[in-house]
Amino acid sequence: MTSGGEPREQPMTSAVIGAGSLGCLVAGWLHEGAGSTVLCARSEVPEVRITDRAGTRTVAVPVVYDPGEVGVVDVVWLTTKAYDTAGAADWLRALVAEETVVVVVQNGVDHADRLAGLVPANQVLPAVAYIAAERVEPGHVRHDAGRRLLVPPGRTAARAVAATGDGRLDVRTSEDFRTEAWRKLLRNAAGNPICALTLARLRVFADPSVRAMARSVLEEVVAVGRAAGADLGPDDVEAVFAMFDGLPPDTGSSMLYDRLAGRRLEHEELTGVVVATADAHGVEVPVNRTLLALLRGLRSGEDSTEETGVNRSEPG
Numbered sequence: 001m002t003s004g005g006e007p008r009e010q011p012m013t014s015a016v017i018g019a020g021s022l023g024c025l026v027a028g029w030l031h032e033g034a035g036s037t038v039l040c041a042r043s044e045v046p047e048v049r050i051t052d053r054a055g056t057r058t059v060a061v062p063v064v065y066d067p068g069e070v071g072v073v074d075v076v077w078l079t080t081k082a083y084d085t086a087g088a089a090d091w092l093r094a095l096v097a098e099e100t101v102v103v104v105v106q107n108g109v110d111h112a113d114r115l116a117g118l119v120p121a122n123q124v125l126p127a128v129a130y131i132a133a134e135r136v137e138p139g140h141v142r143h144d145a146g147r148r149l150l151v152p153p154g155r156t157a158a159r160a161v162a163a164t165g166d167g168r169l170d171v172r173t174s175e176d177f178r179t180e181a182w183r184k185l186l187r188n189a190a191g192n193p194i195c196a197l198t199l200a201r202l203r204v205f206a207d208p209s210v211r212a213m214a215r216s217v218l219e220e221v222v223a224v225g226r227a228a229g230a231d232l233g234p235d236d237v238e239a240v241f242a243m244f245d246g247l248p249p250d251t252g253s254s255m256l257y258d259r260l261a262g263r264r265l266e267h268e269e270l271t272g273v274v275v276a277t278a279d280a281h282g283v284e285v286p287v288n289r290t291l292l293a294l295l296r297g298l299r300s301g302e303d304s305t306e307e308t309g310v311n312r313s314e315p316g
């Protein structure tokens with residue numbers, strides 16, 4: 001392996017941890033655009049398939065299941081849910097050496113904290129994803145929109161960009177990553193809980209009463225983000241609605257997909273962080289607090305399977 005910026009004969013190598021919605025897509029794009037990519041999975045993936053506007057294609061990216069099967073790579077792309085970060089420790093031990101960059105492709109604002117104790121801080125590159133994708137069966141993802149990851153600038157970012165090859169995974173830098181992370185959290189604070197609780201796709205935001213409630217959610221998050229140092233304002237609220245209105249109407253949210261599949265929800269890392277940050281700064285967030293309570297209640301609900309046909313989430 002060579003360090004960033006040096007001429008090298010070998011292409012850069014990547015490993016993607018997590019064969020879910022984003023993981024299959026990112027691994028597929030890296031394999032197609034750069035080669036030298038492996039997908040690290042914990043559940044069986046018969047093959048990686050991507051459906052987009054052009055149709056469905058199979059991508060022959062190698063899939064591995066055992067950290068003992070992999071060696072050190074140049075760039076790791078961590079695409080587990082935020083709450084599964086620690087569970088990826090064995091993969092990280094096998095894949096990461098001194099020069100490896102770990103790109104944390106997860107929602108939320110505390111990416112670096114999640115990797116504390118697992119990877120040296122100077123090798124962690126937080127990323128917010130402007131990508132919408134849904135796993136429709138194991139290894140098979142539907143790509144609805146977006147290709148962009150935003151990361152803070154620096155040497156680790158340069159290595160991540162270099163590893164994308166032809167750039168079909170579009171990694172760009174932002175000088176104000178704190179603001180970018182909160183800007184993305186703004187979308188998630190509305191899109192994820194409201195879709196998960198209503199079992200509806202993003203088109204639910206066309207309903208005037210839902211939209212009015214979402215506006216309150218967003219205005220609260222703007223106030224919290226500003227208290228936490230993010231440069232957010234009223235335009236950011238309008239930008240969220242513009243984004244939701246512009247996505248294909250069948251697009252959902254990752255939390256909706258988790259509820260539909262009976263998986264644990266990521267609300268503590270999203271709405272939970274909004275409420276905790278609000279409390280730390282003395283900002284009132286009654287609507288976000290209500291959504292958080294409902295999401296917590298959902299996970300302990302006994303009747304959801306019978307009443308909605310949706311599996312119960314895991315306990316814990």
Ligand SMILES: NC(=O)C1=CN([C@@H]2O[C@H](COP(=O)(O)OP(=O)(O)OC[C@H]3O[C@@H](n4cnc5c(N)ncnc54)[C@H](OP(=O)(O)O)[C@@H]3O)[C@@H](O)[C@H]2O)C=CC1
Nearest residue numbers: 018019020021022041042043080084087106107132133254
């Ligand atoms: N989906 C989307 O459109 C977007 C998602 N995001 C964010 O990106 C992150 C990933 O989301 P998404 O791709 O939707 O999540 P998924 O649940 O679809 O995928 C997560 C994957 O991680 C795997 N995983 C968990 N632990 C391990 C482990 N120890 N070893 C190997 N694999 C593991 C899971 O395995 P298993 O298959 O066994 O469950 C699953 O395949 C989240 O933070 C989400 O909020 C951000 C923007 C958009």
Ligand SMILES: CC(C)(CO)C(=O)C(=O)O
Nearest residue numbers: 132187191192252253254
């Ligand atoms: C913005 C949104 C809701 C789009 O898919 C997302 O980031 C997610 O699904 O987690």
